[in-house]
Amino acid sequence: MTTPDAFAEPDAELDEVAEAILALDPDGSRWAEVVRHTYDMIYNGAETGRFHWLQLMKTEKTHFGTLFEINAQREFEFDGGDATDFRIAGHEVDAKWSQKEGAWMLPPEVFGRLALVATGNDEEAVFSLGLIRVTADYRSVGANRDQKSSLNALGRRSVRWLWKNAPIPANILLQLDRKEVDAIFASKHGTQRTNQLFRLAEGQLVHRGAVRTVAMQLDDQRRVRANGGARGALASEGFVILNGFWVGQRAIAADLGLPIPGAKEYVSARVVPSERGQGANILGGYWRRAEPGEAITVSAPVLTKDDL
Known part of the structure; x- marks a missing residue:
């Protein structure tokens, strides 16, 4: 687990969620399997013979985040949140995946709440997973037509990384x-x-x-x-x-x-x-x-x- 970034504000709820996640998976191996399984599901190699991100259609790439959330819930049996994907250590947490670090799209329902942000690279066989509270100071000013926004530079620097470029089972x-x-x-x-x-x-x-x-x-x-x-x-x-x-x-x-x-x-x-x-x-x-x-x-x- 990385130490909190110097830019991040103290957050007792975030600390409790981080401790709960690490207690379930101290070395990150279970999360690594979740990421590996999600890549394999989206490739659907047994039916298609595909094994590379570039072989996927745009709609499939978009669906990766949903599968990641589903597979994480199945693996760790997190409770569902009222307004977010999960409830961890009693706190609402929304899960967000982006193939590119920092490009997570954050909907209005996660504003002010905790987000579990993750990214990965199958060619390099690595993943990263962290936590951040999506405050106004950390959000970009612009938003798309769905009122989603992304993390600004300060927000990206303030992610509390639990695993950074940690290994997943290689393809x-x-x-x-x-x-x-x-x-x-x-x-x-x-x-x-x-x-x-x-x-x-x-x-x-x-x-x-x-x-x-x-x-x-x-x-x-x-x-x-x-x-x-x-x-x-x-x-x-x-x-x-x-x-x-x-x-x-x-x-x-x-x-x-x-x-x-x-x-x-x-x-x-x-x-x-x-x-x-x-x-x-x-x-x-x-x-x-x-x-x-x-x-x-x-x-x-x-x-x-x-x-x-």
Whole structure:
């Protein structure tokens, strides 16, 4: 949590709301998942194959803020406000999202009240979330035809940031080289696209939303499973695919020196047999991560949910 800006006036209600939000989510990981989920919902990749903000229509971009508010309410079970979106710590709080920091549009009903302002950047995999009381001193003079206004320079400087450029689960399709992404989508078949994703994203975290997008299917686990999915198909190429939902698979990732996947993330790695005690114990055998270009002569072990 950042310290209050020197420009901000003392505000006991804002302090109480900030404390309540931080008590529910001390490290911001739950808010990060809300933002990730909202991006994935608006892309609707399982049906459209989209994964980038620029692929959205104008009306969809406008709808992002509404989905963000809905997803936040579902995640944290905030009470509804009388004139605002939420009631937090007993105080009215309106939620506002803008893809551009500082561009929040503030309706008359939030004037004089607290606003939870948020922004994010999917390409950079970051979000920011803060609080401000929308006083007359902090509002721009002009207003649009709906009587909405924005924060002026003083108002933008006076936001109490709870998280600033904090990480969200990355969209691997925005992290890979565009030529690699094009190679993934070159296949007409979802199974082949999923396999290619795990080949090209070796050693990197892959959120389930990306799997759904390349597979164009909601059931990401079906495309990854051992029987008929990427785990079985890529084993002969030396790949293991780990899912952070399983404690044992997180431990394998750590032993292989991989990033640790979360419950909604996967990570793939090419592995080769190793000496006992070196690397990771997978199904009773020891395996280490293959060096770049190292030949695969033994199929990787194929994990199922029943193994760990």
